[in-house]
Amino acid sequence: MLLKTGMSVCLTARHFQLTSMMRLMTTAAATSSKANLAKLRRKTGFSFVNCRKALEKFSNDVDQAEVWLREQAQKEGWSKATKLQGRVTAQGLIGVMCQTNSAIMVEVNCETDFVARNAKFQNLVSHVASAALFSKKGQHEDQNILKLPLSAEDLKSSVGDDGKTMEDLAALTIGQAGENMSIRRGLYLEAPQEFFIGSYVHSALQKSKEENQSKCTMGKYAALVVFKKLGETTTNFRPEVLGRRLSQHVVGMNPLRIGVYSPPDPEDLKSQEMAQPPQSDQSESDPSDEHASVPSSTETETDEMVNQEYLLDPSLTVGELLLQENVEVVDFARFECGESTGDS
Known part of the structure; x- marks a missing residue:
C-alpha cells in the first residue's frame, strides 16, 4: 500500500513538472510569436491579421513571412491598379x-x-x-x-x-x-x-x-x-x-x-515723372470712380x-x-x- 502511494506521488509530481514545462514552453512561444508579430508589422506596415497569417504559414519565421507578404501585396496592388486605371488623378x-x-x-x-x-x-x-x-x-x-x-x-x-x-x-x-x-x-x-x-x-x-x-x-x-x-x-x-x-x-x-x-533710361524716367498729373488728396478721390487710372497689364x-x-x-x-x-x-x-x- 505504501509502495502504491509512493508511486502515485511520484507520478503526480512528474505530471506536474511536465505540465509546468509545457506551460513555460507555450508562454515562451506565445511571447516569441507576439514579438515577431510586432517586428513584422513594423517592418512591413501590413495589418495584424495578415502578419499573423504569414507567421502561422511559415512557422513564426519573420523573414519568410515578410517575403510572402510583399509578394501577395504586389499581386494585390497590380490587380487594384488594373481595376482603377481609368480613374482621374488630378x-x-x-x-x-x-x-x-x-x-x-x-x-x-x-x-x-x-x-x-x-x-x-x-x-x-x-x-x-x-x-x-x-x-x-x-x-x-x-x-x-x-x-x-x-x-x-x-x-x-x-x-x-x-x-x-x-x-x-x-x-x-x-x-x-x-x-x-x-x-x-x-x-x-x-x-x-x-x-x-x-x-x-x-x-x-x-x-x-x-x-x-x-x-x-x-x-x-x-x-x-x-x-x-x-x-x-x-x-x-x-x-x-x-x-x-x-x-x-x-x-x-x-x-x-x-x-x-x-x-531704364534715366531721361525716360524723368520724362515719365514730369508727365504724371499731380495726385489729388486721397480724401477727395472717389474710390468707385470708373475712370480711375489703372496700370495696364503690358505696363506692369x-x-x-x-x-x-x-x-x-x-x-x-x-x-x-x-x-x-x-x-x-x-x-x-x-x-x-x-x-x-x-x-x-
Whole structure:
C-alpha cells in the first residue's frame, strides 16, 4: 500500500513538472510569436491579421513571412491598379531632390488630396525622385548644362535600391491606398562645377524620418534655377540662399523665359515723372470712380524673368538683383501639380 502511494506521488509530481514545462514552453512561444508579430508589422506596415497569417504559414519565421507578404501585396496592388486605371488623378505632389550640381523634379498624381498627404504616397514620390536622380547622375560628360525632360515611361522604368521598378512600387502603393496613382513626368538638370542650382518648393510638406534621409522635398509648386557668377561677388554671397530666392520668384511670378535685362533710361524716367498729373488728396478721390487710372497689364507685367519685379522686393527688378549679386541666370524650370502640358 505504501509502495502504491509512493508511486502515485511520484507520478503526480512528474505530471506536474511536465505540465509546468509545457506551460513555460507555450508562454515562451506565445511571447516569441507576439514579438515577431510586432517586428513584422513594423517592418512591413501590413495589418495584424495578415502578419499573423504569414507567421502561422511559415512557422513564426519573420523573414519568410515578410517575403510572402510583399509578394501577395504586389499581386494585390497590380490587380487594384488594373481595376482603377481609368480613374482621374488630378491631385498629387511635386518632388524635388538636389545633390551637388544635379537636380531632379518629378510629378506623381493621385485621385484626392487626402491620399497626397498620406505617408505611403509621399514615400512613392520620394522613391521616384531618388531613382530618377541616381539613374541619370554622372552620365553627362559635356561641359554644357543638361536639361533632360523625363517621360512617365522613363520614370516608371527607373529602378530603386531594392531592385524593383517604380512602376512596381506604384502598383504596390495603389494596393495599399486603394486609389489610382500615376507617375506623370520629370525633369533632370545637371550643370558643370562653376554653376549653381537653386530650388524651391512652395508650402513644402513636413517630412517623415525616411523622407528626411532621402532629402526629397514635396509640395504643389516647385522650381529649379541654374545660375553662375560673372566675377567677384559680394562678401556675403550665399549661393544656396540666392538660388532658393530666385526659384521662389519663378514659382510665384511664372516667367516664360529669362529675357535680356534692359535698365531704364534715366531721361525716360524723368520724362515719365514730369508727365504724371499731380495726385489729388486721397480724401477727395472717389474710390468707385470708373475712370480711375489703372496700370495696364503690358505696363506692369512681363513674361521675361529679368524684367519682372522681384517677388521678394518689388522695388527691384530681377535684372537689378542679378547686377547687384554679379550673377547670371542661365536656365530655369517650373512645375505646377496638375498643370496642362503640351503632351499631356
